[in-house]
Amino acid sequence: MADAIQFYEPKERYGFLSNFSLHSIVIDGVTWPTVEHYYQSSKFLAADIIARIHHAATPEQAFKVSRQYSKQVRPDWNNIKETVMMRGLRCKFHQHHPLAHWLVATETQPIVEHSFSDAYWGDGGDGHGKNRLGQLLMALRDELKNKHPYKLIRYVDAAQLPTQFGVFTMHGFIQSDNNVEHLALTYGKLDVTKPALIRLHSECLTGDALYSLRCDCGFQLQKSLETIVSHGSGALLYLRQEGRGIGLLNKIRAYHLQDKGADTVEANERLGFAADMREYHFCEGMLHYLEIDKVKLMTNNPRKVQALCIAGINVVERVPLQEGHNIHNENYLETKSRKLRHMFSKEDDFSLS
Numbered sequence: 560m561a562d563a564i565q566f567y568e569p570k571e572r573y574g575f576l577s578n579f580s581l582h583s584i585v586i587d588g589v590t591w592p593t594v595e596h597y598y599q600s601s602k603f604l605a606a607d608i609i610a611r612i613h614h615a616a617t618p619e620q621a622f623k624v625s626r627q628y629s630k631q632v633r634p635d636w637n638n639i640k641e642t643v644m645m646r647g648l649r650c651k652f653h654q655h656h657p658l659a660h661w662l663v664a665t666e667t668q669p670i671v672e673h674s675f676s677d678a679y680w681g682d683g684g685d686g687h688g689k690n691r692l693g694q695l696l697m698a699l700r701d702e703l704k705n706k707h708p709y710k711l712i713r714y715v716d717a718a719q720l721p722t723q724f725g726v727f728t729m730h731g732f733i734q735s736d737n738n739v740e741h742l743a744l745t746y747g748k749l750d751v752t753k754p755a756l757i758r759l760h761s762e763c764l765t766g767d768a769l770y771s772l773r774c775d776c777g778f779q780l781q782k783s784l785e786t787i788v789s790h791g792s793g794a795l796l797y798l799r800q801e802g803r804g805i806g807l808l809n810k811i812r813a814y815h816l817q818d819k820g821a822d823t824v825e826a827n828e829r830l831g832f833a834a835d836m837r838e839y840h841f842c843e844g845m846l847h848y849l850e851i852d853k854v855k856l857m858t859n860n861p862r863k864v865q866a867l868c869i870a871g872i873n874v875v876e877r878v879p880l881q882e883g884h885n886i887h888n889e890n891y892l893e894t895k896s897r898k899l900r901h902m903f904s905k906e907d908d909f910s911l912s
C-alpha cells in the first residue's frame with residue numbers, strides 16, 4: 560500500500576497509534592498505564608495475575624508477564640478479544656484529545672501495525688497478517704471524523720515558535736467548513752484542572768504586523784503574549800478573520816469610507832456587510848484539541864465571551880485587554896463601545912454566570 564501509515568514502536572512518528580504508547584486510560588474507575596496493560600490483563604480471570612500485569616512497570620513487562628501465564632488465559636478469550644481491544648482504543652482516543660485529532664488527521668490513509676511477530680493484530684511483517692489493530696484504528700477514525708467536535712477543524716501539524724516574549728508551540732488547523740487556516744499558540748504546561756488563560760485574537764495585518772495606530776490589535780497581541788508568558792501558561796488562538804471577517808481589501812475600503820467620516824460600523828454596512836461578520840464555532844474544535852474547557856478570556860468583546868459559552872466552554876473570568884488607545888483609534892474604540900457593546904470599563908461587565 561503506497562501511502563499506508565505503518566506503525567510499531569511508540570517513539571516513531573506514528574507511535575501514538577501503538578498500544579505501548581504511554582497514554583493511561585481509565586476504564587470502570589480503574590486506571591491502566593497503557594492500553595497494553597489493560598488488554599493483556601483482560602486475558603485472565605485470576606486476580607493475582609491481573610494485578611501482576613496491571614502493576615507491570617512498562618507495557619513490554621505487561622506483555623512478558625502475560626506470556627508467562629499463557630496456559631491460564633480465559634477459555635472465551637478468542638471470542639472477546641476484539642471487543643476488549645476496541646474498548647481500550649476508544650478509551651485511549653476519547654481520553655486523550657490530541658491523539659483523536661491526530662488519528663482523524665490521517666484522513667483516509669490505510670493504517671498498518673507493521674509487526675513481524677504478530678500476524679493477527681499486525682501485518683506479520685510482510686503483509687500476510689490480518690492487521691486487525693490497524694483495522695480497528697481505521698474503524699475508530701471513521702467513528703470520530705463525523706463526530707462533533709472533530710468535524711469542526713482538522714489538525715495539521717505543530718512546531719516551536721520562539722518569540723521575543725518566550726518560546727511558544729504553534730499548532731496549525733484547517734477549518735472544515737471553509738478550509739481557512741488558523742493557528743493556536745500555546746505556552747507552558749496547560750493544567751486541565753484549572754481555567755486556561757486564553758486570547759481569541761482576530762487577524763489584523765495592519766495592527767498585528769504593520770504597527771497601525773488605527774486600531775488596538777497590535778497592542779493587544781503583544782500584551783496577550785506577554786501576559787500568557789508571565790502567567791506561566793496559556794493559549795492564543797490566532798483566527799484568520801481579517802477585517803472582522805470581511806478580509807483585508809474590504810477593510811481598506813472600509814477605512815477609506817472612515818477617512819470620509821463614516822464610523823467603523825457604518826463603513827461595513829455601506830459595503831454591504833454586517834458590522835461584524837466573524838464566527839467562532841470552530842474554536843471549540845481547537846480548544847478540544849488543546850484539552851481546554853474552562854478559560855479566563857482576555858477580551859473586551861462580549862461576542863467572544865458569548866461565542867465560547869455557546870460552544871460549551873466555561874468562561875470563568877473575562878480579563879480586560881485595553882491597550883494602545885491613542886488619538887488615531889479613539890473614535891474607533893468609542894464606536895465599538897457604543898455600537899458593538901465592547902466593554903471598556905468594569906461597569907460594562909455582565910454576569911458571566
Ligand SMILES: Nc1nc2c(ncn2[C@@H]2O[C@H](COP(=O)(O)OP(=O)(O)OP(=O)(O)O)[C@@H](O)[C@H]2O)c(=O)[nH]1
Nearest residue numbers: 761762763774800801802803810813823858859860
Ligand atoms: N471591517 C473592519 N474591521 C476592523 C476595523 N478595525 C479593526 N478591524 C478588524 O477587527 C478585528 C479585531 O477586532 P477588534 O474590534 O479590534 O477587537 P475584538 O477582537 O473584536 O475584541 P477584543 O477581543 O476585545 O480585542 C480584526 O480582524 C481587525 O482586522 C475596521 O474599522 N473595520
Ligand SMILES: [Zn+2]
Nearest residue numbers: 763766774776
Ligand atoms: Zn486591528
